[in-house]
Amino acid sequence: MAFSQYIYLSLLILCFFISLSQYVKYGQAYTYKVLFFLLGFGVFTEVIQFYMQETSNKNVGFIYHFYNPIEYILYAFLYLDFYISTKAKKTLLWSIPIYLIFAILGSLFVYGILDGKKDAHNHIIGDPLKVILPLYYLYELYNDDSQESVIILPMFWISVGTMFFFSLVAVFMSIRVELSSLDKELERTLHFWLNTVPNYVMYIMYSIGMLWHRQ
Amino acid sequence: MAPSIEHLVLAISIGAFLFLLLTSFIVIFLLLQKRKYQANQKKTAAMQAAFQQEILQTQLEVQNLTMQQLGRELHDNIGQLLSVLRLNLNVLEETVEDEGTRGQIAESNQIVEQTIADVRALTKSLDGDFVKDFGFIDSLSHELQRIRKTRRYQTEITTSGTPYSLGYQHEIVLFRIAQEVINNALKHAAATTLHVSVGYEPTNFGITIKDNGKGFDYEGIMRNELSKSGAGLRNIQRRAELIGGKCVVESKINEGTTVCIKIEHFPVGN
Numbered sequence: 001m002a003f004s005q006y007i008y009l010s011l012l013i014l015c016f017f018i019s020l021s022q023y024v025k026y027g028q029a030y031t032y033k034v035l036f037f038l039l040g041f042g043v044f045t046e047v048i049q050f051y052m053q054e055t056s057n058k059n060v061g062f063i064y065h066f067y068n069p070i071e072y073i074l075y076a077f078l079y080l081d082f083y084i085s086t087k088a089k090k091t092l093l094w095s096i097p098i099y100l101i102f103a104i105l106g107s108l109f110v111y112g113i114l115d116g117k118k119d120a121h122n123h124i125i126g127d128p129l130k131v132i133l134p135l136y137y138l139y140e141l142y143n144d145d146s147q148e149s150v151i152i153l154p155m156f157w158i159s160v161g162t163m164f165f166f167s168l169v170a171v172f173m174s175i176r177v178e179l180s181s182l183d184k185e186l187e188r189t190l191h192f193w194l195n196t197v198p199n200y201v202m203y204i205m206y207s208i209g210m211l212w213h214r215q
Numbered sequence: 216m217a218p219s220i221e222h223l224v225l226a227i228s229i230g231a232f233l234f235l236l237l238t239s240f241i242v243i244f245l246l247l248q249k250r251k252y253q254a255n256q257k258k259t260a261a262m263q264a265a266f267q268q269e270i271l272q273t274q275l276e277v278q279n280l281t282m283q284q285l286g287r288e289l290h291d292n293i294g295q296l297l298s299v300l301r302l303n304l305n306v307l308e309e310t311v312e313d314e315g316t317r318g319q320i321a322e323s324n325q326i327v328e329q330t331i332a333d334v335r336a337l338t339k340s341l342d343g344d345f346v347k348d349f350g351f352i353d354s355l356s357h358e359l360q361r362i363r364k365t366r367r368y369q370t371e372i373t374t375s376g377t378p379y380s381l382g383y384q385h386e387i388v389l390f391r392i393a394q395e396v397i398n399n400a401l402k403h404a405a406a407t408t409l410h411v412s413v414g415y416e417p418t419n420f421g422i423t424i425k426d427n428g429k430g431f432d433y434e435g436i437m438r439n440e441l442s443k444s445g446a447g448l449r450n451i452q453r454r455a456e457l458i459g460g461k462c463v464v465e466s467k468i469n470e471g472t473t474v475c476i477k478i479e480h481f482p483v484g485n
Contacts, residue, residue: 138244145252145255148252149249150245150248160241164237167233167237171233172230
């Protein structure tokens with residue numbers, strides 16, 4: 001396992017513990033409860049993935065067939081509490097079964113869950129949805145006249161991190177695919193910048209948001 | 216260029232563009248949100264000020280109406296009864312033959328006459344229409360004259376410049392403020408001398424009411440938000456602000472009090 005991956009995992013675990021401590025500190029607040037599950041599930045998945053990669057040296061892309069739908073559900077529930085518009089809340093709730101149907105059908109019939117392939121539907125459907133969720137939250141935040149400063153809100157940082165990561169990761173993944181067909185060595189060299197750095201940015205943003213929390 | 220390199224360049228360009236777009240979006244979002252919040256704060260403050268002014272305006276209207284009604288009651292009821300009493304005393308004075316009793320009746324008649332005059336003066340003082348009909352200066356002079364007539368106080372009014380009308384709304388508010396300041400000076404400061412100076416400058420109107428009373432710690436009173444005197448003074452200041460004026464109070468213990476109100480005047484045609 002590369003050093004950068006250790007840092008990534010450490011950052012993820014740190015983020016998870018911050019969410020846990022904030023969950024306890026703020027009287028089991030809904031946001032931290034969802035974040036605790038989201039980050040906990042992320043830690044769990046990444047640890048299994050790294051372990052399997054180290055021990056069996058197999059392609060473990062199938063893990064993401066399970067991880068991504070659950071991740072989307074948790075993101076949806078996270079934003080559900082923050083959306084003001086009832087219409088948006090309803091749409092958000094409806095997006096969960098629709099996404100799940102696409103994910104299950106994609107995994108079973110298109111991408112082959114056991115072939116070790118990554119679930120491309122995640123990047124086609126999931127990523128734009130995960131960008132729309134924080135984008136709509138920011139839109140409602142902008143329209144909220146009572147909000148003095150948005151940078152004191154944990155959800156602002158979390159939204160910015162989520163939006164950056166999921167909008168960039170889809171493009172970066174395609175760069176990696178193109179690179180791997182051109183120059184494998186270059187692809188490995190740039191892997192850090194194209195995959196790990198966006199993850200760093202996202203979890204650093206999450207940590208800032210959670211630690212920046214002002215009541 | 217080979218297709219893969221083309222794709223790579225395209226993907227990198229899209230990635231870089233997206234990154235810049237997102238960064239710009241967040242920066243613009245923060246700037247716009249801050250600007251919107253500040254604009255909203257200003258709007259809320261303006262609305263609060265307008266609301267306060269409306270409350271004050273209503274208070275003044277109610278006060279004016281109550282005073283007018285009180286004045287009318289005094290004039291129509293007490294005044295009439297006193298007039299009837301005076302008539303009766305006149306009749307009685309003519310019918311009684313005893314010199315001693317006649318003298319007593321004549322004395323009573325004089326007292327009733329004085330009371331009628333006082334009630335009339337008070338009626339005028341309470342009546343807001345008096346300001347409308349006779350103007351600010353005459354109303355204020357009448358008010359001071361009424362006080363002077365009690366022979367317990369000395370009053371003086373001086374004017375400078377060519378008098379002009381500030382409009383009924385402004386003048387009635389100023390008159391009520393002056394009445395309150397004078398009343399405070401007599402009632403709370405135990406003043407014996409009152410000097411009122413009114414200045415009509417082309418672009419500024421000013422009225423200064425000075426007394427020789429016991430004075431008070433102005434700063435201390437204004438600091439204490441719950442103080443009754445502080446509330447009264449704040450109310451005077453708010454009323455002055457309501458007509459676009461500024462009220463300055465200067466007071467020192469045992470050195471009397473000076474209340475000065477200044478209003479910008481915009482001559483008609485400017």
